[in-house]
Each structure stands twice: as structure tokens, then as C-alpha cells.
Amino acid sequence: MRLIARLVLAVSLLAACGPGDGGDDGVVVFAASSLVDVLTDLSADDESAFSGAVLSFASSASLAAQVIDGAPVDLIISADRAQIDELVAAGFGTSEPQVVAQNVLVIAVEEGNPLGIRSLDDLSRSDVLLAVAAPGVPLGEYSEAMLAAANIDVSPVTFEADARAVLAKVILGEVDAGIVYATDAESSDDVELIEIAEGDEVSVEYVALTLLDGSGRAVELLDELLGDRGQQALGRRGFGLP
């Protein structure tokens, strides 16, 4: 059992290496997982208000739930207005919600598109393994609405927790296609992006809200996102501008 004791010690040490609690007076930003590249770009820029910020990425729904449970966050950027409305209604906001960027849904397929997937219709083919985001996650809700509006019946093999998880399954070749945000598909060289036909496409707005429990620098962060530096960074990663 001495081995077990040693293993337990190793596990506790590993666990202690997790992300910090924000520490000091660091600014904390919660953002939808599809914004990971943009905000990481910004935080690497010394002149940016995001420089040194603690960034946390997850699905918008779980981020909003954490804010409601008292996480000390300055700014939240959600991929779905519903979560922001919920926070405003609960009195967590300090200003009006602002649209900072836009995105569209696309189909991500393997490089070379071996199955010749061209449209949403192809996703219902029985030889196509499809991954989508889980219902309840904004991307999952958008995907479901899009497929329902286009009247297409699909049988996904998995309902992933967020956009990046869907993309990962496509990149690893475990599925043939996944419905993700355009910016996620563009972030990887290992997938090809199939646009959704006009009429069926769904666009998504990213809504930011400055929060009550933060360190007080939320407005500075929001101004930067809406200003030149932020909008250029968003544009570079393929986001539409408000």
C-alpha cells in the first residue's frame, strides 16, 4: 500500500497545479469557448487591457451559472443572448448588454472532404458520422434550430459539450462532419469548412455584459473590444463585426 500512498500524493500534487484563482487584482473574463483564440491574441498584447487577464472559456451556459453562483468576474461574453438576459434579470449587470461580434454556423469536415459533403442534406446520409453540440449549449440550440428550419432529420453519434469538443472529434477523424461556428472551423488547418446554403444559415451574436462583482475594470475591457484593437483582433479570427 506504500505505492498507493505515493500515488495519492502524486495525484494531489498534480491537482494543485491547476489554474489559479485569479489571485492579486487580476481582471477576470469569462467567454464562450469559441472566443478562445481572439482573447488569447489580445491578452498576449502588452498594451491591451486584456494583458494579464485571467481568461476562462467554457460554454456560455455554464459560465453564466458560475457568475450566478458568485464567481468574481469582470466581463462575460456569451454566444447566446438568453444567458445575458438571465444575468441582467438577476441584477448582475452594470451596463446595457453590447453586441461585440458575430459568427455563423458551418459544417466542418475532414481535410479533402472524402465523403463529398456539400450541404446540410448530406448530413442525414447514413454513411456520415455526425457530431453536434448538446442541446442546452448555445451552439447545440442553434444547430438544432437550423436543422429543424431546413427540415433535415439527422442522427448524430454524439452530443458534445461545446464547439471545440465537436471540432476535436472531426480533427481526430472520429466523425465525418460536425456543426460548429465558422471561426472554430477556420482555427484549424486539419478541417475543411462547408458553408451553409443561403436561406438555411444561422448567424450568432456575441453579447458582452460588464458585471457587478468584478474588480471594476470591466468598462475598460468592453471599450477595447468595441474599439479598433478589439474589432481588428475579432476580424482577424474570422468574426463578423456588429
Place this chain on the structure above:
Amino acid sequence: MSRRDRHDARTPIVILSLGIVAVAFFVLPLVALAIRVPWSSLFDALGNDATIEALLLSVITSLITTVLAVIFGVPLAWLLARSNLPGRQTIRGLCTLSMVLPPVVAGVALLASLGRRGVVGQILDDWFGVRLPFTMPAVIVAQLFVAMPFLVLTVESGFARSSMTVEEAARTLGATPWYVFSRVTIPATRPAIVAGAVLTWARALGEFGATITFAGNFPGATRTLPIATYLALETNVDDALLISMLMVILSLIILVALRGRWVGAIGGVR
């Protein structure tokens, strides 16, 4: 753990206070969970097909995992404890590494080996048309990978501790090696095997990271209770609390049921 032992030693105040902090640390989250659970809708949750489906899947897969862990883990433990296999230390390290790996890493490793494009998975797909990811067997593979080491280590120390004189006597009397193993060695280490199986079962029941990475999330096939809890947090926090409580109750029932008989055995394995 007789009554006399407890009275003989006077408890130093430092130990007592630190011990109480430790107890509070374990009890507080459970009490808090019980307080926040919307008990009035507990029966609604139990009537919810999706929750029941996840519950059944969790129970079935974790039990199959436990059986497989015993079938393969006991021989492995015997090899580690009793054989002259060269490089036993290395083998033990390799076979138990998965219990200290972050489960998500275990999931990625499983995809790399058994995924559709994995080293072995590709062959399975090309030759037999077998695809593991997103199926119930994938859930079991993920659980087995992270949970079996608990059984192997527990049983190995059981073999190491059990006296070999009876086995030698049996051999002297002409028993075959298999007869000695199945009729003498195994019964002698049964407490360790049961304890290891319980640990493995508990770890398998709670498995999340490797499962969602390797097996994905599909209702009825790969959405186990922990995954259902995680996704419910995204949609309905009350549901998440209820499912969490369900898991606590389930674990508690097993722990209490096994107490007198087997949990003592876990403590007895040193």
C-alpha cells in the same frame, strides 16, 4: 479497532482539531448538496426517462467493468506479486499509470489507440468494421482503463501478504499449479479481491473525463450519470443537483451495504 485501543490513547488536541476540519471538509459539501436539492421534484427526476436511462447505463457499464477488471486484473496482480517476470516494476508502473493520468488524457490516449483512426482502431475498422467510439463498449473500455489499477494494486498487496506455506503444502501433496491458484490462493485473498473490486466499481461509476473524450455523449449508449450531471448544469441546475444527489445516495447505499463485511477488508489491506 477494538474499544480498548480507543480509550488507551488520549487524543492530542492538535490531532483532534485537524481531524475535525478534515471531517467538516468531507461532510459540508454533502450537507450543502442535500440542502440545495429541490427534494419536491426528486420523484419527477426519478420519473424522467433520460435520468433513468443514464442511471441504468451507469450501473450496467460499471458492473461489467468490475467483472472484467477481476477477470484480467487478478491474473495481472498475481504475475506482479508472485512471478519472476523480468521488469515487473516497469510493468506495474505502466499498468497503473492510468490512475494518476488526468482522465481526459486517458481518453485522448484511448482515441489514439482504439479510435476510428487509432493505431489499433483503424485495423478493427478496416478488417472487422468494428468502431468503438460512441458505443457502450467504449464506455466500458474507458472505465476499465482508469479503474482497473485500483483492483490490481489492492489484489497484488493481498497476494504479497498471504502466506505461501499452505500453497506449498498443497503442491507437496500433488496439486497442480492451477488447482493451487484457484482453490488455495484465490480464497485466501478474497477480502483483497472484493475490496479491489469495490474500489474499481466506485471509480468506474464516477468516470467522466475519459468517457466523454473517448465515448462521447449519446443518450442510452454513452451518456452516463456523471455526463448527464455535467450537461444538466448547462441547462437545468435543479436537474444537476438531483442527479448528483442520486449518485450520492447510490454510493452511500453500496458503502453501507458493504460495511461490516467488506469495507473492513479495505482497511485491512495495508
